[in-house]
Amino acid sequence: MSIHVASITAPVNIATLKYWGKRDADLNLPTNSSISVTLSQDDLRTLTSAACSAQFTEDKLWLNGEEESLGSKRTQDCLADLRQMRQQMEQADSALEPMSQWKLHIVSENNFPTAAGLASSAAGFAALVTAIAKLYSLPQDMSELSMVARKGSGSACRSLFGGFVAWEMGQLADGTDSKAVQVASREQWPEMKAVILVVSDEKKDTSSTQGMQLTVRTSDLFQERIKTVVPQRFDEMKRAIVARDFEMFAELTMKDSNSFHATCLDSYPPIFYINDTSKKVIRLCHAINAYFNRNVVAYTFDAGPNAVMYYLQENESKLLPFFYPLLSTVEGWGTKFTAETLQGFENTFNTQYKADFPAMLDPKLAEGISRIIPTQVGTGPQETNECLIDPATGLPK
Numbered sequence: 001m002s003i004h005v006a007s008i009t010a011p012v013n014i015a016t017l018k019y020w021g022k023r024d025a026d027l028n029l030p031t032n033s034s035i036s037v038t039l040s041q042d043d044l045r046t047l048t049s050a051a052c053s054a055q056f057t058e059d060k061l062w063l064n065g066e067e068e069s070l071g072s073k074r075t076q077d078c079l080a081d082l083r084q085m086r087q088q089m090e091q092a093d094s095a096l097e098p099m100s101q102w103k104l105h106i107v108s109e110n111n112f113p114t115a116a117g118l119a120s121s122a123a124g125f126a127a128l129v130t131a132i133a134k135l136y137s138l139p140q141d142m143s144e145l146s147m148v149a150r151k152g153s154g155s156a157c158r159s160l161f162g163g164f165v166a167w168e169m170g171q172l173a174d175g176t177d178s179k180a181v182q183v184a185s186r187e188q189w190p191e192m193k194a195v196i197l198v199v200s201d202e203k204k205d206t207s208s209t210q211g212m213q214l215t216v217r218t219s220d221l222f223q224e225r226i227k228t229v230v231p232q233r234f235d236e237m238k239r240a241i242v243a244r245d246f247e248m249f250a251e252l253t254m255k256d257s258n259s260f261h262a263t264c265l266d267s268y269p270p271i272f273y274i275n276d277t278s279k280k281v282i283r284l285c286h287a288i289n290a291y292f293n294r295n296v297v298a299y300t301f302d303a304g305p306n307a308v309m310y311y312l313q314e315n316e317s318k319l320l321p322f323f324y325p326l327l328s329t330v331e332g333w334g335t336k337f338t339a340e341t342l343q344g345f346e347n348t349f350n351t352q353y354k355a356d357f358p359a360m361l362d363p364k365l366a367e368g369i370s371r372i373i374p375t376q377v378g379t380g381p382q383e384t385n386e387c388l389i390d391p392a393t394g395l396p397k
């Protein structure tokens, strides 16, 4: 059997200016522009292999070892766009194989919990689109492909780039100007680091898709957010990133997370994504920033209770001593820090912070957190030789 195969890894991105609201649910066109940081694929990534062959009889997807339906309209829209792009190439060059007519087998693995508010759909659709684009040798650039990934899941369009990424909402009804662009590369601000506190890796109650539709329909606060608040923040945050101004970046990030969750609470009936553990993390971050009299940390929460905290490398030894002693029993520290560094965090806490912070340091914080993932700003999709498909059978290895 003649089988063509291509594989790609793609990253997760966590928004610092949130996408929440669609003006067109079919095309996933947003009510506001958004900004995100792409996280390192060393820690969180999707690996997707795509294969096509004249002998395959149906399109198939295997996700994390289980066969899943490819029937969702969103996935079908992505496949149709990619096939159309390939067909245009085939029409222009008759020597090309008619891959656009062949069925696809797609095998994908996330190395982190799926559908738990860790942006698996973003990495998943970014990987799916770029793997098939590579399989088809498509000439389209990443911004053009981001418009295909957007149809899979809005936030996925931002995972087509590394570093700091904007999704420009666009104005056109057909969505051809609603695409991702890079604001700054990882190399322009490599000191940006992140720690994810996994508060829950259960599947969430209200999906982002349903939640944002409810907010658009019912929240009055939301109108103010999309008309006034976000447009101004979009420009300010881009400027803060380009100027590497963490103080400003952190303030805007925290305010925008709070604004987004306020519109969730203002939805009717209300949607609760953050929980008591999330609120403890918010309070602690503000206490830490007040202690240093400047922003050394910024928190943000997506459609779930997990905290993502951004900070600069130079402040790591100031920030993490607040968290390590409280969370030393939680899994994940050993992936990035030596025993000596962790002992240093403990010592700093005991000698410098403990006396000043008795009220803020809740020993029960660890009970609400299952894992920490220390990571940093990362690259966009990468080609890889790792392959999940057996090239002889076209089935998962």
Ligand SMILES: Nc1ncnc2c1ncn2[C@@H]1O[C@H](COP(=O)(O)OP(=O)(O)OP(=O)(O)O)[C@@H](O)[C@H]1O
Residues within 6 Å of the ligand: 046, 063, 108, 109, 110, 113, 114, 115, 116, 117, 118, 119, 120, 121, 122, 123, 124, 125, 127, 128, 155, 207, 208, 302, 303, 304
């Ligand atoms: N590797 C993948 N390949 C294809 N589709 C994927 C992949 N990973 C996740 N998905 C799709 O995304 C869905 C999960 O999306 P959902 O928005 O519920 O969760 P999430 O992306 O983890 O959370 P959030 O978007 O709120 O951060 C999965 O059920 C699956 O359909």
Ligand SMILES: C[C@@](O)(CCOP(=O)(O)OP(=O)(O)O)CC(=O)O
Residues within 6 Å of the ligand: 014, 015, 017, 018, 019, 020, 028, 034, 121, 152, 153, 154, 155, 156, 208, 209, 210, 301, 302, 303
């Ligand atoms: C809170 C968010 O994470 C919402 C993400 O929503 P999705 O991109 O998952 O929604 P759909 O377009 O319906 O698939 C904010 C963000 O990532 O900007």
